[in-house]
Amino acid sequence: MNWYEAELIGQKAESPTVRRFWFKLKTEEPLPYRAGQFLTFDLPTGEKRKDRWRSYSIANDFDGSNLIELCISYLKGGLASEYFFETINKGDLVKCKGPEGAFTLPDARDQALVLICTGTGIVPFRAMMQDLEKNGNLPPSVHLIFGARKTKDILYHEEIMDWASYVPGFKASICLSRETKIPGNLKNLEYLSGYVHQAYLHSPAPAGNPLYMICGWTQVIDEVVANLVTKMGVGRSQIRFELFG
Numbered sequence: 001m002n003w004y005e006a007e008l009i010g011q012k013a014e015s016p017t018v019r020r021f022w023f024k025l026k027t028e029e030p031l032p033y034r035a036g037q038f039l040t041f042d043l044p045t046g047e048k049r050k051d052r053w054r055s056y057s058i059a060n061d062f063d064g065s066n067l068i069e070l071c072i073s074y075l076k077g078g079l080a081s082e083y084f085f086e087t088i089n090k091g092d093l094v095k096c097k098g099p100e101g102a103f104t105l106p107d108a109r110d111q112a113l114v115l116i117c118t119g120t121g122i123v124p125f126r127a128m129m130q131d132l133e134k135n136g137n138l139p140p141s142v143h144l145i146f147g148a149r150k151t152k153d154i155l156y157h158e159e160i161m162d163w164a165s166y167v168p169g170f171k172a173s174i175c176l177s178r179e180t181k182i183p184g185n186l187k188n189l190e191y192l193s194g195y196v197h198q199a200y201l202h203s204p205a206p207a208g209n210p211l212y213m214i215c216g217w218t219q220v221i222d223e224v225v226a227n228l229v230t231k232m233g234v235g236r237s238q239i240r241f242e243l244f245g
């Protein structure tokens with residue numbers, strides 16, 4: 001697989017602990033990819049591969065340009081976290097390769113989708129929602145279940161509100177585990193106190209053969225998969241996940 005150079009062209013805080021980064025890929029032709037895929041970066045953060053290579057889901061859908069958005073959470077002491085939050089500057093070049101990954105929307109759009117994530121686990125789903133919005137080839141329903149600690153930690157909050165308003169069949173449940181003031185519900189958008197599990201365990205399963213897509217860190221994914229299989233009788237073939245680590 002080829003390595004490319006990517007130039008940082010901008011960044012912006014998305015929450016107190018998460019930043020969005022925009023890179024321009026320095027390739028002659030735009031690099032096509034599918035919503036949900038990721039790139040692997042070789043960062044100047046050490047000598048060994050384990051200290052240098054980090055993968056990040058692409059947060060935007062391919063639009064024919066070479067502009068890539070990443071959305072990265074800060075982990076204190078993390079090598080890549082420190083690099084992205086403390087070191088990198090506009091105009092800096094980093095090496096990356098890809099796209100890779102099979103965590104993408106199914107080609108047939110006849111299955112209802114339940115998208116479950118916490119924190120930056122929403123990133124591949126954000127690209128998928130852009131794809132669905134743009135191409136209009138919508139599944140029967142999409143239920144996004146997103147977990148964060150507090151209201152200020154909700155990522156892509158305005159976009160979630162937009163999807164709830166305008167995308168037919170879309171609804172979202174935002175689960176806040178440490179918020180004292182839970183926001184009021186909006187049309188197709190509910191705010192719950194607690195963890196993501198209550199949202200799928202207590203919602204009626206979509207009709208037919210829904211596909212459950214889960215993204216984030218091992219602990220959450222393991223718990224969600226176990227609950228889906230043992231408590232809801234969901235078949236393994238109805239579950240796809242992307243593990244961040």
Ligand SMILES: Cc1cc2nc3c(=O)[nH]c(=O)nc-3n(C[C@H](O)[C@H](O)[C@H](O)COP(=O)(O)OP(=O)(O)OC[C@H]3O[C@@H](n4cnc5c(N)ncnc54)[C@H](O)[C@@H]3O)c2cc1C
Nearest residue numbers: 054055056057071072073075078079080081120123244245
């Ligand atoms: C396919 C794929 C896509 C990914 N996409 C994203 C993305 O879109 N956004 C994003 O922020 N990260 C994403 N990651 C995670 C990313 O690759 C790094 O692991 C993350 O940025 C931490 O790297 P670091 O060098 O800062 O920390 P390290 O120095 O690698 O971290 C030290 C330790 O902390 C653990 N750890 C790191 N972060 C967390 C966390 N948030 N919660 C719990 N434990 C943690 C690690 O497993 C490790 O044991 C993705 C990972 C994969 C495999």
